[in-house]
Amino acid sequence: xxxxxxxxxxxxxxxxxxxxxxxxxxxxxxxxxxxxxxxxxxxxxxxxxxxxxxxxxxxxxxxxxxxxxxxxxxxxxxxxxxxxxxxxxxxxxxxxxxxxxxxxxxxxxxxxxxxxxxxxxxxxxxxxxxxxxxxxxxxxxxxxxxxxxxxxxxxxxxxxxxxxxxxxxxxxxxxxxxxxxxxxxxxxxxxxxxxxxxxxxxxxxxxxxxxxxxxxxxxxxxxxxxxxxxxxxxxxxxxxxxxxxxxxxxxxxxxxxxxxxxxxxxxxxxxxxxxxxxxxxxxxxxxxxxxxxxxxxxxxxxxxxxxxxxxxxxxxxxxxxxxxxxxxxxxxxxxxxxxxxxxxxxxxxxxxxxxxxxxxxxxxxxxxxxxxxxxxxxxxxxxxxxxxxxxxxxxxxxxxxxxxxxxxxxxxxxxxxxxxxxxxxxxxxxxxxxxxxxxxxxxxxxxxxxxxxxxxxxxxxxxxxxxxxxxxxxxxxxxxxxxxxxxxxxxxxxxxxxxxxxxxxxxx
Numbered sequence: 013x014x015x016x017x018x019x020x021x022x023x024x025x026x027x028x029x030x031x032x033x034x035x036x037x038x039x040x041x042x043x044x045x046x047x048x049x050x051x052x053x054x055x056x057x058x059x060x061x062x063x064x065x066x067x068x069x070x071x072x073x074x075x076x077x078x079x080x081x082x083x084x085x086x087x088x089x090x091x092x093x094x095x096x097x098x099x100x101x102x103x104x105x106x107x108x109x110x111x112x113x114x115x116x117x118x119x120x121x122x123x124x125x126x127x128x129x130x131x132x133x134x135x136x137x138x139x140x141x142x143x144x145x146x147x148x149x150x151x152x153x154x155x156x157x158x159x160x161x162x163x164x165x166x167x168x169x170x171x172x173x174x175x176x177x178x179x180x181x182x183x184x185x186x187x188x189x190x191x192x193x194x195x196x197x198x199x200x201x202x203x204x205x206x207x208x209x210x211x212x213x214x215x216x217x218x219x220x221x222x223x224x225x226x227x228x229x230x231x232x233x234x235x236x237x238x239x240x241x242x243x244x245x246x247x248x249x250x251x252x253x254x255x256x257x258x259x260x261x262x263x264x265x266x267x268x269x270x271x272x273x274x275x276x277x278x279x280x281x282x283x284x285x286x287x288x289x290x291x292x293x294x295x296x297x298x299x300x301x302x303x304x305x306x307x308x309x310x311x312x313x314x315x316x317x318x319x320x321x322x323x324x325x326x327x328x329x330x331x332x333x334x335x336x337x338x339x340x341x342x343x344x345x346x347x348x349x350x351x352x353x354x355x356x357x358x359x360x361x362x363x364x365x366x367x368x369x370x371x372x373x374x375x376x377x378x379x380x381x382x383x384x385x386x387x388x389x390x391x392x393x394x395x396x397x398x399x400x401x402x403x404x405x406x407x408x409x410x411x412x413x414x415x416x417x418x419x420x421x422x423x424x425x426x427x428x429x430x431x432x433x434x435x436x437x438x439x440x441x442x443x444x445x446x447x448x449x450x451x452x453x454x455x456x457x458x459x460x461x462x463x464x465x466x467x468x469x470x471x472x473x474x475x476x477x478x479x480x481x482x483x484x485x486x487x488x489x490x491x492x493x494x495x496x497x498x499x500x501x502x503x504x505x506x507x508x509x510x511x512x513x514x515x516x517x518x519x520x
Contacts, residue, residue: 042095043088046407048398049081050088058090063241066499070241071383071420074098078421084398089416096414102428102450105417108387109457115393118143119459120386120414123257125308130258130266130315133308135462147462149298150309153290154465161285163359165205166470170357170477173198176215177482181515188487191509195325198474199318200226207313208273209284225262226314230500241501258311266311270303287313313463320381321467323504325474327379328371330494330509331435332479333486338437339479342367346480362472370437372471376453378435383420383503385455389413419452420503478513485512 040058043050054061059077062068068076077098081087085101099105108116118139125132135146152158173194180186197214200223204212213219242255273288283289291309294300301309332339345367353361389409397404409415424432428449429439438444454461461467478484489510497506 039093039095040090042090046088047404048086048088048407049084050090051077051080053090056092058092058094060091062498066241069383069496069498069503070501071380071418071503072496072498074384074416074418075421075424077416078418078425081398085400086395086398091414094414096416097409098416098418100418100422102422105422105450105452106456108415108417109455109459113457113459115389115391116387116415117390117458118388120388123255125304128256128258128263129304130263130308130311131256133305134312134315136316145298146309147458149295149301150291150462152293152295153287154462156465158285158290159465159469160359162206163362163469165209165286166202166473167357169198169202169205170473172201172215173474174477174481177478177513178515181513186513188489188510189513191326191329191511192322192504195322195329195474196227196318197223198325199321199470200314202470202473203313203317205286207287207310208269209286209288210269210273222265225259225265226318228259228262229257229315230319230502241499258315262314263307263311266314267303267307270306270310274306316463317466317470319502321470323381323502324372324376324379324467325471326509327505328375328471328475329478329484329511330486330490330505331371331375331378332475333484333511335435338371338435339484342371342475343479346476350480357473357476359469362469362476365472365476366442367437368472368475369468370440371475372468373440373451373453374435374437377423377429377439377451378433379503380419380423380453381502381504382453383418385417385419385452387415387417389415417452422450423452425450482513482515485514486510487512 037055040053051059053059057064059073060070063070063073077087077089078100081100085104086097086099089096089098099108119136121137122139123131123137131137133146135143135150138146176197177186177194180189197220200214201212204210204222212222214223270288274292276282277284277289288306288310291301291306332342342365345365349361349364350356389411392411393409394406395409396402396406398407422428426432454464454467487510489507491505491507494509495506497504
């Protein structure tokens, strides 16, 4: 009868749903069976559901997990259905990044180079021997000697920025200025000059096409933000649905610039000494980079050197606007340096700005652009109980298990920093450098950020030029207190940071 058929269909449907539920939820007993605590999970998404809905960023989720279990050295979490570990103990973190690096040498990010050439060949996502070889070849770009050679190129961008700000000042256009937009324009032009020896024209709205293309890499819409979260949370799915980080248009632009620049320099026997020249220099016992490699690494300089440094620069401008005493102390040191060097910056005197180093490091402690590190266990190992050695059974970490290090959480832990939410640059003064406490904004160990030196000098040039010429105050457009944008995989402020920039000779 129809009634019998209906009952059969309903029973089959119910059975199917039960089977699906059992399959989806089967892994969620993994940590409980092993005596490892974890926060409650959501079906299918584990502990990452809020990142996929855009209600919390991955950095916030990692920090919450970190803060929820103060008496454990590590705790469990679920990346979708996959069990993973969030590490809380700083000594254990140092083991992962340095002492036991061979057991954790890969980052938990992957993208197929056939889908996204630039991100797929990026030293950040490469694994194993391919990462090791590429790192060795790229590290030549960031020596002190190479950066000093390129300093005049960077300095010209700093001067162009001040010219741009002076012009806007004359037109009364510096109230409510978007700090990150300014920092992004500076970063794009600096990377364009140091990579290809060309002007990026980011301070010219009619010619700033490169800045627009680079900006398309980062969330401008909910769909783009969701794609980035999928890339970080579900990398296997990102390959299946072909998620790109670098837009195809930008990849074509970079490839064209690489081809044209190399051809022009070879025809005219020109050596410019920029990144493109450096990575083309042959290395003994290493294969030369192909055109795809050169395109990927040239593009990678934009991906790695624009957004993170722009976020850091905007946060520094915020902290200086809020803490006027810090701004004045920094300005005095900059004035002293300039008075001794004919009112000019150079590579050496930029490095002499110790207080600016302190400001930069304290800003990165509070606002690390990359608020967590994601590693994978590259071999099956045993760890002591999360309660401590001898306080429970050992726990097995299986090969390919995700390992998260909550940078944002640990750098705001009062166990390591007194009044951890307060901005105090003196924490990083020479007198305090011997204190053993976590600072992981650039990572640590063999996979420490390759471009750290470049990032430091890039931010220092931008801030030094601005503070030397202008006073910064906070504009009311800035939403206070600052909140993290939950739809962004980096730690950017929701609503942005808006500042007023006033020429020093106009300050009453």
